[in-house]
Amino acid sequence: MSGRVVVVGGGVIGLSVAYHLAEAGVGTVLLERGTLGSGASRATADVLRAYFAGDPVSSALAVRSLDAYRDFATRPGARLPMRQVGYLVLFTDADQVAAFEADLPAQRAVGVDVELIDARRARRLNPLIGGDLPLLAAAWSPQAYVSDTAAIVDGYAQGARMAGVRIRTGCPALAVHDGRVETPGGTITADAVVCAAGAWSAPLARSAGVDLPLPEPVTQELLVTDPLEALPELPITLDAASRLLVRLRGDRLLIGMGYPDNDRAAWRAGVAAQLAVTYPSLSGVRLHTAVTGARDASPDRTAFIGHRPGPPAFLYAAGFSGHGLCNAPAAGELVRDLYLGREPWLDTATLAVTREGVG
Template identity: 50%
Template sequence: MSALPARADAVVIGGGVIGTSAAYHLAEAGVDTVLLERGSLGGGASAHTAGMIRTYFPGDPGTGRMAVRSLNAYHDLARHTAAPLALKRLGLMVLFTDEQQIAAFEAGLEAQQAAGVQVGLISAREAWGLNPLIDERAVLAAAWSPEAYHVDGLDIVRGYAAGARRHGARLFTHTPVTHIDDDNTLHTPQGSIKAESIVCTAGPWSGEVASMASLDLPMAPRGIEMLFTDVPQSPHREMPMTMHATSGLRIRSWKDRILLAMGVPKAGESREAWLGRIAGQLGTLFPALEGTGLHHAWAGDFDAGPDNRALIGEHPTRRFLYAAGFTGAGLCQAPAAGEQLRDLLIAK
């Protein structure tokens, strides 16, 4: 590994999908950029997600606007980075089991569409047609958004990293930041580097990075565990990502099994009780999955900001920029977040 340079215009901390997007967009704009990643590129949440890019976020057209902008960028990514993405359209469906959920959807539909989100209300029968595992008697209606795709998050990280390097950015892995001086000198086990601007994209560790710089970034990391079902005796038809508006349960096809998530056990709740809750929801909404075994896929923390919305901005008195708190939706917003960070830094 080459030695750290003595200084850089921008030092990006974190080599996930947000950090590599930031490094790419900064370097493309002519900013002398260094990225520091404490492990391997994409080794955190970027590599351990359900691998979905979507544009519909219930009740949050602002995030939808970011996601629409990002999806357009992904479709054009190969032209800029020579790294085509294998985007596979699956669609996203949100199941409504309460009349108030339908009313809230209809009240917010105009704002969603104004943000460029393609989404509409479909009947329980139409929902069953898209995902035959659904018990249509348990569902009143559903939101359907066709613009949702499976993608390998590591492909995005590798593409942005390669593009950043082609534009002159220097990326250092296994280089954790251990301390930040008041003059924006960052210390690592591999040496120190002075940054004109620091760009914090460290995911769940963004709050810790900010505290090294004596700054407060209101982060609340949220745990999640992904589960696999048993391999069925006969294969399921490929289905869209399907979410339950009430419980937050979401399922999707994953090779020969079903991948699902519903948070983690609540405070004081045993793992067995949590798995029992999930099994109960599965049996109610997807009877064909009743009694299926549930197996650990992976677990970890997502970075979450206030109100579950991402924090993208700059400190008012210090050259410290940040993009964090994406609550597991970093893949959906990474291009737009990188562009925003670039624009903020260049404008300084």
């Protein structure tokens, strides 16, 4: 079997890459080891936001991606729910405020709408914040939405198929050698291979001679509360110190706080304890697992996007560290442009594996 480009990975990143390549007239085959969206794309909070503190590169990807999501009904042609709720980051330490202020010019330069607000306004935006929490200030960005990851995956998959992408699920890529992708069903040859395999990216890239400095995959777990009465409208809210993230999900709260270690019971107890500190009215509420999934996290939490020129070429889009949903449309555009030799809209040296501090 042969094709111009083989994309490995059927999550939101790989599907975006395949869609953008096929839309540009490139013959594309996509391989997915399981079902579409069954990796990191299965364990998201369904959040689309623009502001990534201390990471203006990820913010630039997210701002461009938000524009694409707003146009999703046109390209790729699927209705996409987007409920604007805003994003609030709570600062309880003066160093957090100073870091925000130092980062602010770079964030605004890439199009992020974000400002520093006082504790009183933050509590108006999220009235669940405890009165005893030593809240100094908060970052507020209205550019944040609750969406539907499954709808994004399905929309890109339908758009990709209509553009001519051949999608093969249940077909893991075992290795890549000189444009040949080894699968359990045989070898697929291509002019280029794109590695967008999420948590399985590092060994696959290594077989192609590219070192993606990704640590061992981590398991993301999101929790959900029992139904709660009379919940107010809330922004997506992150406590900067503990990394406790909450958002409304119907009559419940969806909750994340970093990555569980081997002692999941202890991690869940820690989440419950922090929830009671930040939001005392929720003390004692029962928590349940909402979703889990394997996630690829880069050392500096910024994605790797780049290429080794061919023929055959090898391209990669991995290490999104939970930002993949927010970055997917822009990532697909960058991989397409790298393959076609176009001038990309962003300097991809800031995303390459050779960038400073990650080798």
